[in-house]
Amino acid sequence: MRKLGNAQNEAEQDLEAAVQKIPEWLVQEVHYEPVNGGISNANWRVRVSGCEVDYFVKVPGKGTEMFIDRNAAHDGSVKAAECGFGAPVYQFIEDDGIEIFHFVEGFRTSTNNDFLDEDVRTNALKALKAFNSQKPLSLTKTVFDMIEEHLQQVEDLGGHNPPDIWWLREQYRLAREALEASGLDLVPCMNDTLAGNFMLDENKNIMLVDFEYASNNDPFYELGLWFGEMFFPPTVEMELLEEYFGRVDDRIIARLNVGKALADLKWSTWAMVQSQVSKLDFDFHKYGIWKHMRARQMMHDPRWEGWLRTV
Numbered sequence: 001m002r003k004l005g006n007a008q009n010e011a012e013q014d015l016e017a018a019v020q021k022i023p024e025w026l027v028q029e030v031h032y033e034p035v036n037g038g039i040s041n042a043n044w045r046v047r048v049s050g051c052e053v054d055y056f057v058k059v060p061g062k063g064t065e066m067f068i069d070r071n072a073a074h075d076g077s078v079k080a081a082e083c084g085f086g087a088p089v090y091q092f093i094e095d096d097g098i099e100i101f102h103f104v105e106g107f108r109t110s111t112n113n114d115f116l117d118e119d120v121r122t123n124a125l126k127a128l129k130a131f132n133s134q135k136p137l138s139l140t141k142t143v144f145d146m147i148e149e150h151l152q153q154v155e156d157l158g159g160h161n162p163p164d165i166w167w168l169r170e171q172y173r174l175a176r177e178a179l180e181a182s183g184l185d186l187v188p189c190m191n192d193t194l195a196g197n198f199m200l201d202e203n204k205n206i207m208l209v210d211f212e213y214a215s216n217n218d219p220f221y222e223l224g225l226w227f228g229e230m231f232f233p234p235t236v237e238m239e240l241l242e243e244y245f246g247r248v249d250d251r252i253i254a255r256l257n258v259g260k261a262l263a264d265l266k267w268s269t270w271a272m273v274q275s276q277v278s279k280l281d282f283d284f285h286k287y288g289i290w291k292h293m294r295a296r297q298m299m300h301d302p303r304w305e306g307w308l309r310t311v
Helices: 010-019 070-082 112-116 118-132 143-157 165-182 219-230 234-245 250-277 284-299 304-310
Strands: 030-034 041-048 055-060 089-093 098-102 187-189 198-200 206-208 215-217
Touching: 010 030, 010 041, 010 055, 070 089, 070 098, 070 118, 112 118, 112 219, 118 187, 118 198, 118 206, 118 219, 118 234, 143 165, 143 250, 165 250, 165 284, 165 304, 187 219, 215 219, 219 234, 219 250, 234 250, 250 284, 250 304
Parallel strands: none
Antiparallel strands: 030 041, 041 055, 055 098, 089 098, 187 215, 198 206
16 A cells, blocks of 8 residues: 555545545545546545544546536435445545545455356345435436437547447437337436446345446336346346336336347447547447447347337
């Protein structure tokens, strides 16, 4: 761990500047080290002498203010902690959007491979449903709002659009019309259900982390994104849907699959924005191309028009 006052790069300087804003820490000896994971922020473990716990400090990445409402993210973090599936929140430096949590020992970042275990899947679903069942968040932002925002940002930044963006946008329009005609069920959603945002302990307990994209949204987007990221086979998807809703029918299946397509379009476009603005060492362009491909695959499925009629 590096001692406070010995920053050697810009990221460490940003972290030390954040620590300077917590008066009670300045009278103690402070050490810190980076925490791996995350592609939007710099994450740190901070040890303060005299404190019984370490702290997890999340410093926003450059340019993320374009699509992250840090106050809404903090609201999500608080509600996750309140429902028993989030890390205890220590402090929020609102002016800088910096969140500070108690560092929870005994948990590790999960991987897609962990979700091959039925108990892990079931516990993750219970955690998601508990969060989805909380009181509304301060921010309502549907998948349609997200996609529209990113499409405009790509245009403004001169980012990459695939040659068939006109066709993808037409399928997006049809999906939006179908879902809005049917009606959205707006509940608190993480909107970022990657494996890395599920922490796991040795007893297969789940803790949810990273609520930067949290908003009131339709749960089929939440589930569609999660199922797509985990590459669950259809049998597992049906089991999880029945556990979540208490039943499975054609409408539920249709909304899930449309949600998958919209999730891939959302994140493909987000990636093209990040490719233009992020300083992190991550190939956002490649990630976006892959996500465009996934969206395209769903929209070319011969069942696509049937799903749109059924939602």
